[in-house]
Amino acid sequence: xxxxxxxxxxxxxxxxxxxxxxxxxxxxxxxxxxxxxxxxxxxxxxxxxxxxxxxxxxxxxxxxxxxxxxxxxxxxxxxxxxxxxxxxxxxxxxxxxxxxxxxxxxxxxxxxxxxxxxxxxxxxxxxxxxxxxxxxxxxxxxxxxxxxxxxxxxxxxxxxxxxxxxxxxxxxxxxxxxxxxxxxxxxxxxxxxxxxxxxxxxxxxxxxxxxxxxxxxxxxxxxxxxxxxxxxxxxxxxxxxxxxxxxxxxxxxxxxxxxxxxxxxxxxxxxxxxxxxxxxxxxxxxxxxxxxxxxxxxxxxxxxxxxxxxxxxxxxxxxxxxxxxxxxxxxxxxxxxxxxxxxxxxxxxx
Numbered sequence: 001x002x003x004x005x006x007x008x009x010x011x012x013x014x015x016x017x018x019x020x021x022x023x024x025x026x027x028x029x030x031x032x033x034x035x036x037x038x039x040x041x042x043x044x045x046x047x048x049x050x051x052x053x054x055x056x057x058x059x060x061x062x063x064x065x066x067x068x069x070x071x072x073x074x075x076x077x078x079x080x081x082x083x084x085x086x087x088x089x090x091x092x093x094x095x096x097x098x099x100x101x102x103x104x105x106x107x108x109x110x111x112x113x114x115x116x117x118x119x120x121x122x123x124x125x126x127x128x129x130x131x132x133x134x135x136x137x138x139x140x141x142x143x144x145x146x147x148x149x150x151x152x153x154x155x156x157x158x159x160x161x162x163x164x165x166x167x168x169x170x171x172x173x174x175x176x177x178x179x180x181x182x183x184x185x186x187x188x189x190x191x192x193x194x195x196x197x198x199x200x201x202x203x204x205x206x207x208x209x210x211x212x213x214x215x216x217x218x219x220x221x222x223x224x225x226x227x228x229x230x231x232x233x234x235x236x237x238x239x240x241x242x243x244x245x246x247x248x249x250x251x252x253x254x255x256x257x258x259x260x261x262x263x264x265x266x267x268x269x270x271x272x273x274x275x276x277x278x279x280x281x282x283x284x285x286x287x288x289x290x291x292x293x294x295x296x297x298x299x300x301x302x303x304x305x306x307x308x309x310x311x312x313x314x315x316x317x318x319x320x321x322x323x324x325x326x327x328x329x330x331x332x333x334x335x336x337x338x339x340x341x342x343x344x345x346x347x348x349x350x
Contacts, residue, residue: 001124002124003081003247004081007032007080007081007122008061008079008080009033009034009083010034011034012036012065012085012087014062015045015049017201017203018129018236018240019086019087020202020203021236021239024202025241027052027058029058030057031058033059033060033061034063035061035063036064036065036073038066046062048203049062052202063076067088068108068109069112070115074120077117077120080120081124082123082127083127084126085126085127087109088110088129088170098162099161103165103168103172110173110180114126118180118184123187124187124188125247126181127243127246128173128177130173130191130193131193131194132232132259133156133167133170133171134171134174135154135193136154136313137157137164137167137171138158138311139307139311139312140158142311142314148314149262150313151257152255152256152257155175156168158307159171163301163303163304174191177189190246192243192256193255193256194234195258195259196231197233197236198236198331198338199235199236199338200236201341214335214339215347217269217272217281217282218276218280218339218348220280222269225286226269226282226286227285227305228285228286228310231263231264231265232261232313233268234259234261234328238258238329239258245326249325252324254319256319256323256324257319257320258317258320260328260330265285268335269282269283271335272336276339288310
């Protein structure tokens with residue numbers, strides 16, 4: 001599918017962590033970006049987009065839109081050949097109402113955006129930001145896949161609204177997107193499935209849980225130790241590059257796993273401790289039995305502990321490299337830059 005670069009591009013959730021990088025890439029290429037956000041008048045949430053637009057050769061147009069408000073994306077979508085649907089909640093802790101906080105925004109939001117796509121004749125391609133959470137739910141599932149790990153052929157089969165609800169919301173949203181796409185023939189769908197995303201952020205206002213993981217390890221919150229779980233990571237700039245290529249590579253198709261490195265949580269802590277010895281990074285793994293006993297008090301569900309602690313993960317990213325011609329950054333440098341920014345921003349003391 002050939003996309004005309006003279007037409008505007010819609011980015012939903014444009015002020016998010018990853019979406020901001022995508023907006024910057026598009027603006028730097030001189031494109032017109034229709035940035036859909038909940039409240040364009042909230043300068044705390046959009047000033048970084050306006051700043052990057054003023055320093056680029058592209059044009060930024062802000063639009064108000066809500067995932068749960070039918071038709072609210074249609075004005076922003078007018079004239080667009082390419083739509084990046086990136087708006088979706090990322091909440092894995094402190095969930096009180098999974099349906100309201102996760103399922104409805106993800107599922108109804110996808111239906112809402114794609115209904116507008118169906119009503120907008122100019123749209124030729126939709127790039128959906130999904131997650132590896134739609135590929136697998138529990139690390140225990142790794143035992144049923146080959147030595148190369150999870151591929152784009154795999155789907156999450158274990159998550160439920162009462163177990164891994166975030167993962168379940170991503171699964172439902174992506175499946176719904178593919179279902180809607182297959183009901184018509186005008187626009188095609190390209191899906192990106194990133195792991196935990198790290199790297200520099202344009203704003204401290206992001207609600208992304210992944211941005212808090214390093215802070216929690218560095219500030220001593222996990223000084224007692226960490227569980228034996230794997231972090232499946234990717235640089236935010238690689239994810240933004242994947243979005244650009246997914247949008248403008250005519251032959252791009254299907255799902256794409258975006259994971260550059262998978263390491264035990266303790267190994268990540270060791271990498272950072274070696275470079276930043278002044279911080280209280282954890283230095284040991286906790287026994288699974290201890291985690292099992294303490295889990296409910298620390299917010300870790302025992303079903304999650306049973307199905308995830310102690311299992312190794314692996315992901316096959318060869319298709320993303322091939323189809324989108326991606327080259328992934330070394331994750332060590334990403335982690336360093338992530339922490340450096342936290343220090344510069346005052347999130348962590350020097």
